[in-house]
Every structure is written in structure tokens, then in C-alpha cells.
Amino acid sequence: MKTIELFGKTFVPYISAAEIQVQVERLAKEIKAEYEGKKPLFIAILNGSFMFASDLFKCLDFESEICFIKLASYKGTKSSGQVISAIGLDIDVKGRDVIVLEDIVDTGRTLYTFLPQLKNQLPASLKICTFLHKPEATEYPLDLQYVGFSIPNNFVLGYGMDFDGYGRNIPELYQIKE
Numbered sequence: 001m002k003t004i005e006l007f008g009k010t011f012v013p014y015i016s017a018a019e020i021q022v023q024v025e026r027l028a029k030e031i032k033a034e035y036e037g038k039k040p041l042f043i044a045i046l047n048g049s050f051m052f053a054s055d056l057f058k059c060l061d062f063e064s065e066i067c068f069i070k071l072a073s074y075k076g077t078k079s080s081g082q083v084i085s086a087i088g089l090d091i092d093v094k095g096r097d098v099i100v101l102e103d104i105v106d107t108g109r110t111l112y113t114f115l116p117q118l119k120n121q122l123p124a125s126l127k128i129c130t131f132l133h134k135p136e137a138t139e140y141p142l143d144l145q146y147v148g149f150s151i152p153n154n155f156v157l158g159y160g161m162d163f164d165g166y167g168r169n170i171p172e173l174y175q176i177k178e
């Protein structure tokens, strides 16, 4: 793996594609042990999760469903603060065993704001599976049941994650060089 230059920033190799695959397979095994026979519904949050969701889903050799949604955030009224709405959630989640798929939990704000909306739709169960977690950066309390890697609070690039729109297609993970 070589160094990558993007918009004046330097990124250095961090986690190889082979190491990623090992953790994806480990997560798939853990999920299978808990969900086989339950026909779970995976809800992957676009854009960043597309590569992780694809790799994970390929490893799940039992009946499961997946859909991809986009979260749009906008300022609500003064009293309601930030509002996040889900675009593309066209499957009824009521009574379903739902697993939300994320590429990264950083501050935790995205999921902390969005999960109550999913809970309102009364899934049978609701868990989070995230490829990356930055524990030092997380300000919002979240129960993360499945985590690929816990990483330090440095900006990462690749494996679906971008810097100003670019770098999502890199099959391994890079870290910013400070």
C-alpha cells in the first residue's frame, strides 16, 4: 500500500484489505449465531457503508434482507433542534429484527438522532453493527453490539469513506498523516 495525496492532505496505510476481511467474517459469524432463522432486516446508511454492507452481506449465508437508506439532516424548529429523516426506507420495520449498518460511529450523533425514529416504528429488536468506532470521539451514548475495529480519533479514508467526496473506492483503510 502506498501513501495517498488528496486535496493537500497525506494519508498513510492503516488497515489492509486482508485484515478487513478477517473482521468482516468475524462479524458475519457473530451475527449468524444470533440471527439465523429470524430473517433479519439490515438497514445500511449511505453513502459510507456501501462497501462494508456489501462485504458483510456476502458472508451471511442465511435468509436476510437488506435495504439502503440516506439520512438527510436539517434544522428543525428551535424546540426540536436537529432533525434527521430517512430517505428510501420502503420496508415495514414493524416486528422485524433490525440491524443498522454503519461504516463509522464517530461522535455518535447521526445514529443517536436517527435511532429513536426507527424505534418508533416498533421493530422486534434493533441493534447496531459498525465497521469502525472511535471511542475517544463518541459524545452521544450508543450501544454498539457489533464493531469491526475500535480506532483512535484520527480521520480515516477508504473502504467506502471519503474525503470531500473522493477515496471511497479504495479497498483498504488509510489514516490521515498529521
Ligand SMILES: O=P(O)(O)OC[C@H]1O[C@H](OP(=O)(O)OP(=O)(O)O)[C@H](O)[C@@H]1O
Pocket (backbone or CB within 6 Å): 045, 046, 047, 048, 049, 102, 103, 104, 105, 106, 107, 108, 109, 110, 111, 161, 162
Ligand atoms: O458519529 P457521527 O459523528 O455522526 O459520524 C458518523 C457518520 O458520518 C459519516 O457519514 P457522512 O455524514 O460523512 O455521510 P457519508 O456517509 O455520505 O459520507 C458516517 O457514514 C456516519 O453516518
Ligand SMILES: Nc1nc2[nH]cnc2c(=O)[nH]1
Pocket (backbone or CB within 6 Å): 104, 106, 154, 155, 156, 157, 158, 161, 162, 163
Ligand atoms: N471519511 C471519514 N468520514 C468520517 N465521518 C466521521 N468520521 C469520519 C472519518 O474519520 N473519515
